[in-house]
Amino acid sequence: MTEQAQPACTRHASAGVRGLSPYEPGKPVSELEREYGISDIIKLASNESPLGPAPAALEAAHTALADLALYPDGNGFELKQVLARRHAVAPEQIVLGNGSNDVLDLAARVFLGPGRNAVFSQHGFAVYMLVTRAVDAEAREVPALAMEATMPCGHDLQAMAAQVDEQTGVVFIANPNNPTGTWVESDPLEELLERLPPTTLVVLDEAYAEYVQTPGYPDGTRWLEQYPNLMVTRTFSKAYGLAGLRIGYGLCHPAVADLLNRVRQPFNVNTVAQAAALAALDDNEHLARAIKINNQGLAELSRGFDRLGLKWLPSAANFISVQVPDAPATYKALLRAGIIVRPVAAYGLPGFLRVSVGLPEHNHRLLMSLEKVLKA
Ligand SMILES: Cc1ncc(COP(=O)(O)O)c(C=O)c1O
Incomplete structure (x- = not known):
């Protein structure tokens, strides 16, 4: 569509949104x-x-269809109870999302905006750029490690830390990253958490965590208590096989969760997804x-x-x-x-x-x- 063919109302779209290419x-x-x-x-x-998905998750999804006339539990009470036990956190530390992408988007809406920036790696997951630009924040894409490095095309955590300043609202780290599959180990990650200012939210995106078998790979939830500026995101889309239902979550400090929950759509996670996720968690x-x-x-x-x-x-x-x-x-x-x-x-x-x-x-x-x- 040419510029002239656009309706006048599109002029009010922000520069960040205009500059975006849709996710493919x-x-x-x-x-x-x-x-x-x-x-x-x-x-x-x-x-x-x-x-x-697990057969029990499919069955729970079918059963939940009987309740389709009603709104879902907007607070995801039961699922949060189970997730809280699993991750040894309080239910108040959990934000449920329509896929973990939803949680990434909430983090951007709360902690980014004009005048602020997000730091993430080159070859990093596409949604980081998308949610950053969507709120007119600056995207600082940091060159990844070289093809010849031990972790070719992986995150260069030191270079990323060097890009962080007072205006950095969020640092996105995908562990493992998509589409490279590369990962970061416990020690360098902890050094980064130690080095980053407490004013920056670190989003540790662990969408593929369940699959990881490599030694030295950390479960980021272990640092939640120590670093109140850390959020770990997880999803039911990958190892749990529920991508079509759209359900994921973030684990963070209760005050961070509270802020995210203020901008979250009231019924962002549907009834069927909540029921299936609960059943999936039960089938190890x-x-x-x-x-x-x-x-x-x-x-x-x-x-x-x-x-x-x-x-x-x-x-x-x-x-x-x-x-x-x-x-x-x-x-x-x-x-x-x-x-x-x-x-x-x-x-x-x-x-x-x-x-x-x-x-x-x-x-x-x-x-x-x-x-x-x-x-x-
Ligand atoms: C690194 C990473 N994070 C997050 C997501 C989002 O997954 P979902 O929104 O389905 O939970 C994906 C999906 O491909 C991903 O690769």
Whole structure:
């Protein structure tokens, strides 16, 4: 649409919003079916759980449908009780979100704005830029570690700390990060928390925490008591397999939670999501299975990429970003083969494709198709 064709009211949109590009989600299966007229499609594009939710979570979701005429519990009482016990915090320290993205957005709305800035890493999760610009704050994207570093393309915590000043409302740290899969270990993270001013909220985004098996990886909730400026975010979208229901949460100081809850939409987390999340938390076996399948899949994919002579970024999450000779062409060729992966050029990684870990047969099919595409 040209500038002239825009209705006059759009002039009041802030410069930050005008400068934004909309978030680009992975291509839905139905879209590929329509565009290419093919079936038997696998989607390895949005870091979802190939195992899906626990059967008990599905059942709880079905049961909750009976209450659809009523508003949800706007305070998520029961779920907060269970989460509080699990994380050894008080219910007042929990903010529920419509996905953890919602909590990231709340943090930006409360702690950022014109004249303030947010610090995050290059190749960091796209939503940090989005929520920062949406409130007209300055986005300080800090160069990531070099490709040759021990943690290639990972967060450079020291460089990030150096960008923090009195106007820094939020520092976003994704651990592990999406789309790189890279992570930060306990000691450097604690040094950073120690070094940052108490006036800056540190958002430690642990969307993939359940999957992580690497030694030295910290559960950030251990620092909540020590650092009242820390918020840890978690989600039910990944290891718990509930991405479609949109539910996540933040753990923080009660005073921070109180501020976030003031701007939160009153019924941001629906009844079905709350019921399913509660049931999901009760099924540790299903969670363990999801983690096991993921770790086997990570190993299988990385071995497969090695066999194909492809470079990949070390990942502790449920996806791997792999470097391919012509990423846009490879992406399209895989689409034609019925496999959706995720180009990550918009994340400053133009030569890479991000592949979510699937079931063993999905990973196998991806590797076979990739081999064919590379040979063609
Ligand atoms: C690093 C990171 N944080 C947060 C999210 C948001 O997840 P959700 O809003 O589904 O909880 C994602 C989703 O892909 C992510 O990769």
